Amino acid sequence: MRVRAPSMLIAVVTFAMPLAAQQIRPRPAEGREPDLPVPSIREYKPRSTLVVPAHLVPRAKFPAIDLHGHPPTLNSNEVIERVGASMDSLNLQVIINTLSSSGDRLTQQIAAVRASRYKDRFVMFTNVNLRDVGPGSGAKIAAQLEADIKAGAVGVGEIGKGFGLGIKKADGTRLTLDDPELDIVWETAARLKIPVFIHVGDPSEFFQPLDYHNERWLEQAIYPERRYQDRSRFPAFEDLMAERNRLFARHPNTIWILAHLGWHANDLARLGRMFDSLPNLYSEVGAVLYDIGRQPRTAHDFFIKYQDRLLFAKDAFQPDEYPYYWRVFETNDEYFDYYRDYHAFWKLYGIGLPDPVLKKLYFGNALKLVPAIPRGAFPK
Numbered sequence: 001m002r003v004r005a006p007s008m009l010i011a012v013v014t015f016a017m018p019l020a021a022q023q024i025r026p027r028p029a030e031g032r033e034p035d036l037p038v039p040s041i042r043e044y045k046p047r048s049t050l051v052v053p054a055h056l057v058p059r060a061k062f063p064a065i066d067l068h069g070h071p072p073t074l075n076s077n078e079v080i081e082r083v084g085a086s087m088d089s090l091n092l093q094v095i096i097n098t099l100s101s102s103g104d105r106l107t108q109q110i111a112a113v114r115a116s117r118y119k120d121r122f123v124m125f126t127n128v129n130l131r132d133v134g135p136g137s138g139a140k141i142a143a144q145l146e147a148d149i150k151a152g153a154v155g156v157g158e159i160g161k162g163f164g165l166g167i168k169k170a171d172g173t174r175l176t177l178d179d180p181e182l183d184i185v186w187e188t189a190a191r192l193k194i195p196v197f198i199h200v201g202d203p204s205e206f207f208q209p210l211d212y213h214n215e216r217w218l219e220q221a222i223y224p225e226r227r228y229q230d231r232s233r234f235p236a237f238e239d240l241m242a243e244r245n246r247l248f249a250r251h252p253n254t255i256w257i258l259a260h261l262g263w264h265a266n267d268l269a270r271l272g273r274m275f276d277s278l279p280n281l282y283s284e285v286g287a288v289l290y291d292i293g294r295q296p297r298t299a300h301d302f303f304i305k306y307q308d309r310l311l312f313a314k315d316a317f318q319p320d321e322y323p324y325y326w327r328v329f330e331t332n333d334e335y336f337d338y339y340r341d342y343h344a345f346w347k348l349y350g351i352g353l354p355d356p357v358l359k360k361l362y363f364g365n366a367l368k369l370v371p372a373i374p375r376g377a378f379p380k
């Protein structure tokens with residue numbers, strides 16, 4: 001075993017400084033101007049000339065559970081058969097339907113799934129109606145939640161990003177994430193031992209000035225409703241995150257599943273600190289593959305360290321997009337395309353997770369948090 005000289009240690013520590021502290025500045029354009037017409041960022045799609053091994057992964061290596069599923073409404077056998085057939089081809093064993101149904105819409109879907117041959121392949125979360133909250137609302141919401149769980153739902157969510165970003169109280173003010181009126185709702189979930197799956201905010205760049213240094217310029221240019229720069233309408237990103245963290249800290253017995261790696265996939269150490277301080281916090285990887293796949297070494301180490309806290313999820317139900325996730329998690333492939341150019345103009349890399357970690361990510365952690373999922377099809 002070689003012992004490092006103290007000066008080496010100092011060099012390593014300096015290198016590991018968080019990016020934010022280093023004040024990275026974008027490179028200026030080269031001094032000399034092109035003498036050909038300059039393409040727009042939509043037009044410039046250079047083909048890669050890199051030749052390296054490639055391993056496409058059409059089916060997940062282990063049966064997977066999609067914790068953040070938005071399949072079409074599962075109210076007829078025809079829809080269930082169609083969705084089920086694509087799940088079979090992907091080795092997607094179970095979808096947790098987080099489409100936010102409650103009451104009759106929920107029970108109709110539960111009945112249709114139970115009557116189908118895919119009855120072991122879907123479970124339903126319910127949702128809570130957070131509009132026009134005022135005195136006494138919390139107890140009513142908690143009662144509906146309890147009724148939906150009795151009717152067969154096995155969790156709460158997805159609680160959408162409108163909560164925190166826009167939903168108003170009965171008195172016209174913004175409903176904050178940590179509003180005490182809702183304490184009884186989160187405590188009811190804790191008592192029933194069901195997870196609360198919550199999506200808070202959106203990528204931090206959606207809150208930053210929309211200039212040519214904004215990493216998500218193209219997406220915001222295409223989708224005006226993803227621009228949250230107007231502080232008279234939307235809270236600042238960090239204020240929202242602070243509200244979220246107060247909510248979690250206030251209800252340590254509630255099992256929280258934070259959507260989209262909490263929008264901290266671009267700063268995994270930050271999410272790691274949250275995991276360290278909140279033992280009941282979990283998170284899922286849906287719709288942030290572009291961040292996981294651009295930092296294969298950091299992401300690999302993060303997924304190893306927090307292997308008991310991370311769950312596979314996809315969000316939008318597009319069967320042909322799931323294999324990108326399998327490829328990032330299972331292979332060490334280099335410099336391959338992502339499926340959505342406005343999320344990321346960069347390429348992805350595989351993070352090559354070992355089998356025991358893949359099993360936890362794909363199904364083990366979900367089975368632990370949602371014991372109602374039929375387990376027959378999963379390996380030990």
Ligand SMILES: [Zn+2]
Nearest residue numbers: 068070158315
């Ligand atoms: Zn969702």
